Amino acid sequence: MKQSAARTLIAGCILVLVGSLLAHWVQTSGGTRIEDVRFTGDNGQTLSALLYIPANASADSPAPGVLAVHGYINSREVQSGFAIELARRGYVVLALDQSGHGYSDAPAFSNGFGGPAALRYLRSLDIVDPDNIGLEGHSMGGWTVLAAAAAMPDAYRSMVLQGSSTGSGRALPGTPDWPRNVSVVFAQYDEFAPLMWEVPRGSDVADSEKLQAMFGVDDAIQEGRVYGSVPAGTARVLHNPPVTHPGNHLSHASIGHTVDWFALTLSGAQTAGVTGQIWFFKEIGTLLAFVGFVVLLCGAIKQFIQFPTFAGLSGAPINTAWTQRNGKWWLLAALSMFIPVAVFYPVFSMAASMLPASSWFPQSITNQIIVWAVVNGLLATALGLVIKAEAVSFKSLSWFAAARFALAIVGVGYLALLLADYFFLIDFRFWFVGLKLLSLDQFQNMLIYLPPLLVFFLLLGRALHGGLSVSSDTVRQQYLSNAMVLAGGFAIFLLAQYISLFTRGLLLTPAEPLNTIVMIQFVPLLVIISTISTCAWRHTGSYVPGALINTMFVGWYIVAGQATQAV
Structure with a gap:
């Protein structure tokens, strides 16, 4: 009995340690440093975030920045796949806990979901180039970055909506001129297609009249084609990966589309020598640690x-x-x-x-x-x-x-x-x-x-x-x-x-x-x-x-x- 107990305890400790080390190695790859930050938002609200700082970012050489936001009943860690890959390529990433989520003050949905305050905080960092800011949000996180874009229309250059939408009772309607330079990554099997883009299936999103209005067209949108102009801020693109709504977080395609869009619409990233995606090994690491916790x-x-x-x-x-x-x-x-x-x-x-x-x-x-x-x-x-x-x-x-x-x-x-x-x-x-x-x-x-x-x-x-x-x-x-x-x-x-x-x-x-x-x-x-x-x-x-x-x-x-x- 004593030997069995000791073996189980040791096995649990090893799994937690090995998983933690693997996850830490992946999320700090390339010299990325991560800070757990708190800052004051609107109406005195305290907001929480993880700040991913790539090795190339400094006050003397500011880097482009990205505000990344999770969806409803999630937290900042769910955005780690996006944050890891962007930080590896030289972007400072602020992964926010929305209002009422994680360690950000309640209530949820308040103060633009925390988005406007988070964008102001990101722009205030001396390691961030305020003229090269991107916004990325999944689901309700999309409404968070849209709230930031509405409050500060000249404070960002482009955005990616992951499984999210304009309008829907939570954000301003999209137009050919707003938001600025937006990529819509909407899954073929997204469970929220009727709510987000008013189509029965995620695979039908190209036929969404609501989305077409934002693209400034009146027929089916061609997936992968860039509409409009990046310099004019009217660029639009649609991607329709074969995953589900929460599956965007575990999709190499969804993360790859995000990386590519910011490479096209922002400048100043340091991508030399960075290839492929490694974020999934962090998921494996934290899974091993979770299994170790149970053991x-x-x-x-x-x-x-x-x-x-x-x-x-x-x-x-x-x-x-x-x-x-x-x-x-x-x-x-x-x-x-x-x-x-x-x-x-x-x-x-x-x-x-x-x-x-x-x-x-x-x-x-x-x-x-x-x-x-x-x-x-x-x-x-x-x-x-x-x-x-x-x-x-x-x-x-x-x-x-x-x-x-x-x-x-x-x-x-x-x-x-x-x-x-x-x-x-x-x-x-x-x-x-x-x-x-x-x-x-x-x-x-x-x-x-x-x-x-x-x-x-x-x-x-x-x-x-x-x-x-x-x-x-x-x-x-x-x-x-x-x-x-x-x-x-x-x-x-x-x-x-x-x-x-x-x-x-x-x-x-x-x-x-x-x-x-x-x-x-x-x-x-x-x-x-x-x-x-x-x-x-x-x-x-x-x-x-x-x-x-x-x-x-x-x-x-x-x-x-x-x-x-x-x-």
């Missing part, structure tokens, strides 16, 4: 349970609900997999109107998640009462000791992220699935959301280990079975959703693009939850420690990664 938590569970202070928690599972899988087990497992999916959209819709963002519950998406969680905890319990298995007894333990144990486990993970941030300026993530450090405001908000999350994880843990455990399972089968039950339904449904999108150009639920993208995070998150819960149950004989650990972890993950709409 580290499991190692800490195994190790800490051996400490005298937690000796009362130690114990093996006493019994299981089933001796082997039969028809009733598979029925219960199938219902447990697909009921949470079936109620996902209806409960999210209900929660949006029933529990809007307020001073008590300030994050809209988090509010929807906790309502869904409590509903599904109750449904899981009811399901176990209808389809009954053998009664399972759990180890009796001290709740106070279990809480201290959970706090210690999560503390180990938080320390790992704190060190990775301090030494390497990274978080743990892949794509938009990211684990970030909490700000003080976010920590206070997390405390509000912990009680309903605890209810969910207690009910879920009891239903999972008390209703679906099988005595004949090996250790590996226990982990795989629990992961399948929690995450399998979402994985299967999302596979069907995106098969539909890639074959027909439409989701099965075309009216639910945002919640479908939110659902993507549920798959890896539920796998992590099942892993932590199973590990804790196997080593304590109770579902309570795992429920407490998951409550803290998920509360941290969600609140740090979501937009805050109220203060």
Whole structure:
């Protein structure tokens, strides 16, 4: 047992360290330096950003600058692919946390999303050439840079709208003269095509009358053709890469189009000797670190349970609900997999109107998640009462000791992220699935959301280990079975959703693009939850420690990664 715990701990530490080193090496390639900056925006709002400074930029030799902005319920790190490649080519890049996102003050959507203030800050840097400024934004980040362009029409030379649009109720309408020198990179399978460009499918964007009005034409736009004039500020180009709305971040084509557009419309970049794209290795690095984080938590569970202070928690599972899988087990497992999916959209819709963002519950998406969680905890319990298995007894333990144990486990993970941030300026993530450090405001908000999350994880843990455990399972089968039950339904449904999108150009639920993208995070998150819960149950004989650990972890993950709409 001791050797197994030590090996797991060491493996977790190695993965975190190797992943962090790889990510840091990639994002500082070519001598790029990264600074975590704060500056004051409109109405006293504090805004947060990562500033990528290439080796060639100095006060004596200012470099062209780019303001890069993420989309809704994301953060500055999601723009790292664009920032890394632009910085490698000599651009100073300011990757902004929009208002109410990341470490920028709430509320979201306020003060032009933070865009005008960010553009002023970028222009104020003595290492930036104020006559060579580009703007790049994804989704709502596009509306952020459009707000900056509207507020300061002479303060930039060109922009790239990634999966975004003019108008749409959030920005000024596009015209042949505004915005200045704009590239539209809109994915063929973008889930938001009707909202952004008023066409049913992303592949139809060239026929969008709204886009044609901005290009100054009245027929289909030719992809890749530059319309208008760069010196006159009227240049326009459309690219339609074969990815999804969030897929722009993981697209070499989308990032390449951005690099090419700024090379055409800005001057002063230092591109000699820079070829290809390396940003994806940073994604691999932060993914390795995230996997290491989960392994580290499991190692800490195994190790800490051996400490005298937690000796009362130690114990093996006493019994299981089933001796082997039969028809009733598979029925219960199938219902447990697909009921949470079936109620996902209806409960999210209900929660949006029933529990809007307020001073008590300030994050809209988090509010929807906790309502869904409590509903599904109750449904899981009811399901176990209808389809009954053998009664399972759990180890009796001290709740106070279990809480201290959970706090210690999560503390180990938080320390790992704190060190990775301090030494390497990274978080743990892949794509938009990211684990970030909490700000003080976010920590206070997390405390509000912990009680309903605890209810969910207690009910879920009891239903999972008390209703679906099988005595004949090996250790590996226990982990795989629990992961399948929690995450399998979402994985299967999302596979069907995106098969539909890639074959027909439409989701099965075309009216639910945002919640479908939110659902993507549920798959890896539920796998992590099942892993932590199973590990804790196997080593304590109770579902309570795992429920407490998951409550803290998920509360941290969600609140740090979501937009805050109220203060």
